[in-house]
Amino acid sequence: MMRxxxxxxxxxxxxxxxxxxxxxxxxPITPQTIIVEKLAEMVEKGELNAKYIRVDxxxxxxxxxxxxSASGSRVFTATSSHGLLYMYEMLWWTANSRLPVVMxxxxxxxxxxxxxxxxxxxxxxxxxxxxxxxFAENVQEAFDMTIMAYKISEDKRVLLPSIVAxxxxxxxxxxxxxxxxxxxxxxxxxxxxxxxxxxVEPGTExxxxxxxxxxxxxxxxWLIWRAMYRSKYVIEDxxxxxxxxxxxxxxxxxxxxxxxxxxxxxxxxxxxxxGDAKDAVDMLRDEGYEVGLARIRYVRPFPSExxxxxxxxxxxxxxxxxxxxxxxxxxxxxxILRSIDxxxxxxxxxxGIGGVDVNQDHFKMIIEEFIDEFEKDEYHNWNxxxxxxxxxx
Amino acid sequence: xxxxxxxxxxxxxxxxxxKLFRDKLLAKPGKGSAGKTGTWRLYKPVIKIDGCTKCGIxxxxxxxxxxxxxPREYPDIDYxxxxxxxxxxxxxxxxxxxxxxxxx
Numbered sequence: 001m002m003r004x005x006x007x008x009x010x011x012x013x014x015x016x017x018x019x020x021x022x023x024x025x026x027x028p029i030t031p032q033t034i035i036v037e038k039l040a041e042m043v044e045k046g047e048l049n050a051k052y053i054r055v056d057x058x059x060x061x062x063x064x065x066x067x068x069s070a071s072g073s074r075v076f077t078a079t080s081s082h083g084l085l086y087m088y089e090m091l092w093w094t095a096n097s098r099l100p101v102v103m104x105x106x107x108x109x110x111x112x113x114x115x116x117x118x119x120x121x122x123x124x125x126x127x128x129x130x131x132x133x134x135f136a137e138n139v140q141e142a143f144d145m146t147i148m149a150y151k152i153s154e155d156k157r158v159l160l161p162s163i164v165a166x167x168x169x170x171x172x173x174x175x176x177x178x179x180x181x182x183x184x185x186x187x188x189x190x191x192x193x194x195x196x197x198x199x200v201e202p203g204t205e206x207x208x209x210x211x212x213x214x215x216x217x218x219x220x221x222w223l224i225w226r227a228m229y230r231s232k233y234v235i236e237d238x239x240x241x242x243x244x245x246x247x248x249x250x251x252x253x254x255x256x257x258x259x260x261x262x263x264x265x266x267x268x269x270x271x272x273x274x275g276d277a278k279d280a281v282d283m284l285r286d287e288g289y290e291v292g293l294a295r296i297r298y299v300r301p302f303p304s305e306x307x308x309x310x311x312x313x314x315x316x317x318x319x320x321x322x323x324x325x326x327x328x329x330x331x332x333x334x335x336i337l338r339s340i341d342x343x344x345x346x347x348x349x350x351x352g353i354g355g356v357d358v359n360q361d362h363f364k365m366i367i368e369e370f371i372d373e374f375e376k377d378e379y380h381n382w383n384x385x386x387x388x389x390x391x392x393x
Numbered sequence: 394x395x396x397x398x399x400x401x402x403x404x405x406x407x408x409x410x411x412k413l414f415r416d417k418l419l420a421k422p423g424k425g426s427a428g429k430t431g432t433w434r435l436y437k438p439v440i441k442i443d444g445c446t447k448c449g450i451x452x453x454x455x456x457x458x459x460x461x462x463x464p465r466e467y468p469d470i471d472y473x474x475x476x477x478x479x480x481x482x483x484x485x486x487x488x489x490x491x492x493x494x495x496x497x
Contacts, residue, residue, distance in 0.1 A: 159414075196411070205421065207419070220414065
C-alpha cells in the first residue's frame with residue numbers, strides 16, 4: 001500500500017489502471033473529462049495495456065464498451081450529466097444484457113440553465129435501470145468503489161453493470177490523500193474477468209436480445225430483480241474483503257452508520273456532503289442532541305433492511321436529498337419511506353440543487369429545525385417536501 | 394446484517410438464474426424456429442435451369458438462407474421455408490428466376 005495525494009478524477013483513473021481493464025471508450029464532458037484524459041495518457045505511455053476507442057458521442061461510447069464487454073473484455077467508461085442522458089438507451093441495453101460494465105459518473109446538474117456544478121439528479125435518472133449505483137463520500141471512496149465495482153459486477157451471483165458516482169468538483173477536482181493498494185495486492189483480489197454471462201466470438205452462433213415472447217421479457221426482468229437482491233450480500237462481502245487488503249478494521253458495506261447507536265433522531269444523506277452533515281451531527285451531539293446519521297453508500301440495490309434496523313428505535317427521520325422527483329418528492333425520501341416503520345414521522349428536505357453550497361452550519365440549521373418541529377408536535381405537516389433556500393428567506 | 398430476502402443458497406440460485414438467463418436472452422440459429430414459413434408464400438420463385446449460370450448470387454442474397462448452392466452447381470430452393478419474398482428473382486443477373494402465383 002502507498003499513499004498519494006490525488007484529485008477524485010485521477011484517483012478513479014488509477015483504480016481503472018489497477019483493475020487492468022482491456023477496453024476504454026468515452027467522450028469528454030465536464031467535470032468527468034480528466035478521468036478519460038488520464039486514461040488515454042496511461043494507454044499512450046504503455047502503462048496500461050488497453051484499447052482506447054475514440055467515439056463521436058456518449059451513446060457510441062457505451063455501445064462500444066457494450067460490444068467489448070459482450071466479447072469478454074473488462075471495460076470502462078465515464079460521463080456526467082448531459083452525456084449520461086445521451087447514452088440513456090444503451091444504459092438499459094447494458095443492464096438488460098447483464099454485462100458487467102463499470103462506469104464513473106461525475107455528478108453534475110442537468111441544464112438548463114447551463115450549470116457544471118454537482119447535484120445527484122443525473123446519476124439518479126438511471127435508478128430503475130438495473131445498474132448498481134454507489135455514491136462516494138470522498139476521494140478515497142471513489143477510488144475504492146471503482147475497484148470494488150469490477151469485483152461486484154463480475155461476480156457470478158450478480159452480473160450487473162455498476163456506476164460509481166462521485167460529486168463533481170467537490171470530489172472530482174479536489175485533492176485528498178488516498179491509500180492505493182499495490183498491483184500484486186489487487187491482482188489477488190481481482191483476477192482477470194471470466195467472460196460470463198456469455199462471450200461473443202468468432203465461431204459462436206447466437207444472437208443477443210433477439211425478438212422473444214412477452215413472458216421472456218418479464219422473466220429476464222425478474223432475474224435482474226433477484227440478482228439485485230443477491231448483490232446486497234455480495235457488496236457487503238466484497239467491501240469486507242477489500243478493506244482487509246488495505247488493513248482497515250472497518251467495513252461500511254451498503255450503509256455507513258455514524259453515531260446511530262443511541263440516536264433518537266436519524267439523518268439520512270448520500271454523497272460528499274455527508275462529511276459536512278457528520279460535522280453538524282458532532283456539533284449537535286456536543287450540545288446534547290441525540291442525533292445520528294445513516295449515509296447511503298449504495299442507492300441501488302437499496303439497503304431497505306438495514307435502514308429499517310437503524311431506524312427501529314428513533315423518534316423521527318430527516319432525509320436530505322440532492323435530487324428530486326418532480327411532483328413527488330426527494331428520491332432518497334421515497335425509498336426511506338418504503339423502508340421504515342410507517343408510524344415513524346419522516347421529514348424531507350431538498351437542498352444543494354445545481355451545486356448550491358450546503359455547509360456544516362446549514363446542516364446544523366436544517367437538523368435543529370427538524371428536531372424543534374418534532375418536539376413541538378408540528379410534524380403532522382411533514383407530508384410535504386421542503387426546499388432549503390436560505391437566501392430566499 | 395439482516396436482510397429480509399434470504400435466498401436458499403446464493404451460489405445455487407445464481408447458477409440456476411444464469412442458465413435461465415442464457416436460455417432466454419441468447420437466440421441460437423435453428424431450422425424453422427417460426428414454423429413452416431413456406432405456407433406464408435404468395436408467389437413461388439422457380440429457377441429456369443436452362444438460363445442459370447450457377448453464379449450463386451440468389452444464394453448470397455436469400456435473407457432466410459433457404460437456397461442451397463455450391464460452386465459450379467445449380468442452386469436449389471427449400472420450399473418448406475421459402476416465404477416467397479422475391480429477392481432472388483430481383484437480383485438474378487440473367488433473369489432466370491420467375492415468380493409464379495401459388496395455385497397456378
